Amino acid sequence: MQVGGRAAREPRRSKEHTAHVAVPLTLDPGSTARARILVVDDQPANLELIDKLLAKVGYRHVVCTRDPRQVASLYTESHPDLVLVDLHMPEMDGFAVMASLAALVPSGEYLPVLVLTADISEDVRSRALAGGAHDFLTKPIDATEMWLRIANLLRTRFLHLALAQQNELLEARVRERTAQLEQARVEILERLSLAAEYRDDTTGQHTRRVGDTSAEIAGALDLGAERVELIRQAAPLHDIGKLGVADGILRKPGALTPEEFAHVKSHTVIGQRILANTEIPVLRLAQEIAHSHHERWDGTGYPDGRSREEIPLAGRIVAVADVYDALTHDRPYKSAWPQDLAVSEIVCRRGRHFDPEVVDAFLRTLGRS
Secondary structure, eight states, X not given: OOEESSOSSOOOOOGGGTTTOOOOOXXXXXXXXXXXXXXXXXXXXXXXXXHHHXXXXXXXXXXXXXXXXXXXXXXXXXXXXXXXXXXXXXXXXXXXXXXXXXXXXXXXXXXXXXXXXXXXXXXXXXXXXXXXXXXXXESSOOHHHHHHHHHHHHHHHHHHHHHHHHHHHHHHHHHHHHHHHHHHHXXXXXXXXXXXXXTTOTTOXXXXXXXXXXXXXXXXXXXXXXXXXXXXXXXXXXXXXXXXXXXXXXXXXXXOOHHHHHHHHTHHHHHHHXXXXXXXXXXXXXXXXXXXXXXXXXXXXXXXXXXXXXXXXXXXXXXXXXXXXXXXXXXXXXOOOOHHHHHHHHHHTBTTTBOHHHHHHHHHHTTOO
């Protein structure tokens, strides 16, 4: 058995195969020099001849083997650009070699296989083509024919590699652009929610906290990672309708009159209108939340007086997160409550103001279930 690079002995061949033959310039020298070729033939003389002919036209990376059982390991080691395989060999023929290569070559990759055979019958050619052959080289070997066939197959191989590399570059650019657009979308949502919240919370942290708390509750309800993240992004827009409420009312330190409170309650409808007619999932969810987060489990909320499961789940979740955050932080009309007192208030409203399951999920996020 002979495995390795260049054949050590002068090949036995007739002069007519190599003497006075013009070298076909079908590949640029750089492509020829970098091409990796695996040759599989059980006859030492054939290996030596092919190896010498390939060297004559500048192929430097040639691996030869007489043992077809080594093809799998040699393929893994050398990652050839072309495989030249004899069709009729003992123990493992060329058809079996091509089958083993088919299991190794990644899907979508073009690895040309040049079949070497003296049998040019239609049945053999059809079977070889079905098995993965891309071209045929008949025995006895003609040097010019071999050079041309190999060069043509390698040209196609390198075009495929160049196209794959270009596709990878384009995909990377698409991923980068998509990431940039996603970041821009997130920032726009954050700034939009900040614009609304700045009316009565100059820190701008209320909206972010409501988003995070709502996401935690959604996670405790096992809504799935995608839905949880969507709620995290949509919940901060729950009070976007405040843009339509007068500053004097929002910042009023004392109790509101019935007329003023009615004006404040309109922010749910205003928010729905601001976010209406969108095909963007996060904004559709934000519209749902803006309209429903002041509804109550017992039907005494606003703007529509919906109750229980009539209220969208996202609205029920944000209702708890919003009230809890309002209780535990200073507002124009009140000072912050201690956390334990705020939690007790949430629990007291369970089944009346809030969905019992949402409250239970909220308590689990605090480790109080």
